Amino acid sequence: MTGFKPRDWNSHAPYIAxxxxxxxxxxxxxxxxxxKPGLSEGTGPVFARAVVRDLDWDLTKNGCVxxxxxxxxxxxxxxxxxxxxxxxPNTVIEVWQANASGRYVHKVDQHNAxxxxxxxxxxxxxxxxxxxxxxxxxxxxxxxxxNHFNAWRPNHIHLSLFGPGFATRLVTQMYFPGDPLxxxxxxxxxxxxxxxxxxxxxxxxxxxxxxxxxLGYQFDIVLRGRFATPMED
Numbered sequence: 001m002t003g004f005k006p007r008d009w010n011s012h013a014p015y016i017a018x019x020x021x022x023x024x025x026x027x028x029x030x031x032x033x034x035x036k037p038g039l040s041e042g043t044g045p046v047f048a049r050a051v052v053r054d055l056d057w058d059l060t061k062n063g064c065v066x067x068x069x070x071x072x073x074x075x076x077x078x079x080x081x082x083x084x085x086x087x088x089p090n091t092v093i094e095v096w097q098a099n100a101s102g103r104y105v106h107k108v109d110q111h112n113a114x115x116x117x118x119x120x121x122x123x124x125x126x127x128x129x130x131x132x133x134x135x136x137x138x139x140x141x142x143x144x145x146x147n148h149f150n151a152w153r154p155n156h157i158h159l160s161l162f163g164p165g166f167a168t169r170l171v172t173q174m175y176f177p178g179d180p181l182x183x184x185x186x187x188x189x190x191x192x193x194x195x196x197x198x199x200x201x202x203x204x205x206x207x208x209x210x211x212x213x214x215l216g217y218q219f220d221i222v223l224r225g226r227f228a229t230p231m232e233d
Contacts, residue, residue, distance in 0.1 A: 007010075008196075008225065008226055008228055009191055010192055010193045010196065011191065011197075011226075011228050011230050012119070012191065012230050012231055013191050013192075013227075013230065013232070014067075014190065014192075015028055016028075016029075016210065017190040018185060019147075019189065020147065020187055020190055021147050021148070021188030022147075022167065028050065030162050031072060037164070040123050041154055045059065049090075049126055051126070051228045052092070052125055052126050053122055055125045056125065056134060056173070057135045057136070057213070058123070058136045058137060059119065059123045059138065060073055061124055062140060063116075063118055063119045063121070063122065064089050064118045065118055066117070066118050068097070068118060068176035069100070069119035069138050070100055070101075070119070071099065071116075071141075072101025072138065072139040072215065073136065073137075073138060073139075073214040074136070074137060074138070074139050074214050074215050074216070074217055075209075075210060075214045075215070075216050075217070076133075076134065076136075076137065076157070076207050076216075076217050076218075077133075077134050077137055077205075077216065077217070077218050077219075078132070078133050078175075078218060079127075079220045080093070080131045080161065080186050080221045080222060080223070081220065081221070081222050082219075082224060083221075083222065083223065083224035083225025083226075083228065084225070084226075085222075086131075087129070087130045087131025088127060088131050088223065089127055089128060089129045089130070090126060090127060091125065091131075091161050091163055092125075092126050093208035094124045094159070094160040094161075095122065095123055095124065095125075095126060095137070095158065095160075095184050096120065096121055096123075096158050096160075097113065097121050097137065097140040097158060098140040098143055099121055100114070100116065100119075100136065100140065100141050101113040101115075102140065102141030102142050103115055103143065104121060105119075105120050105121050105122075105142075110132070111143050111144065112130060113141070113143065123128040123135060123137070128148065136214060137157070139155060139215075140157060142154060142181055147186065148186075152181055153181070154175055154176070154179045154180075154181035154188065155175065155179055156173045156174060157174045157176050158172075158173055158222070159172050159173070170223065170231045171231060172200065172221070172229055172230060172231050173200060173220045173232075174200065174201075175188060175200050175201045175202065177204055178203065178221065182201070190202065191230045197230070199222075199227070199229050200229075200230055202217040202218060202219040203217065203219075204217055204219065205218050
């Protein structure tokens with residue numbers, strides 16, 4: 001058995017990134033204080049498959065009121081793995097995103113773009129015994145975000161992963177190949193290592209595409225080690 005693989009901090013963005021202005025206000029300026037975990041942090045609460053309800057994993061259906069959501073349908077396949085490439089089962093994966101016009105279903109989002117009454121923009125799924133997960137959704141649109149002049153966020157989906165309990169939560173973002181905004185986005189570029197940044201970009205796979213319905217993408221998530229998926233710290 002291989003030993004514990006520590007987190008590779010070169011694979012993660014710093015707490016304070018000057019190009020990402022809000023980190024100047026919210027990033028810690030003093031050394032972090034390590035808190036020794038107790039029994040409750042290591043043992044629960046344990047998530048059961050019942051936390052994923054019918055259609056939670058299908059964002060093309062779970063918000064429908066009087067029709068289907070507008071936009072390009074996609075299906076995202078992935079595998080959750082540890083630092084040795086072994087599958088991590090029973091991981092709850094929550095997703096949230098903007099709609100096809102680049103707007104979130106959130107009162108703070110006042111972007112002058114239409115809301116879609118049939119798309120709530122959030123859902124969840126769970127990895128199976130082999131670490132595999134899948135969800136359907138609409139490809140999100142880009143949106144302005146005010147960080148600097150003419151700043152636009154690339155198309156992206158947020159993912160939150162929970163292991164055996166709330167204290168194990170990890171958050172990341174999935175981007176799309178060929179997006180010209182990636183080279184201009186300080187959040188994406190905030191991950192210092194180019195290889196690590198590229199692990200945030202999903203792969204388009206024609207064999208994952210469902211004929212006549214949805215384009216297919218693969219986004220694997222590695223939790224630790226040299227090939228870890230960059231996470232938000």
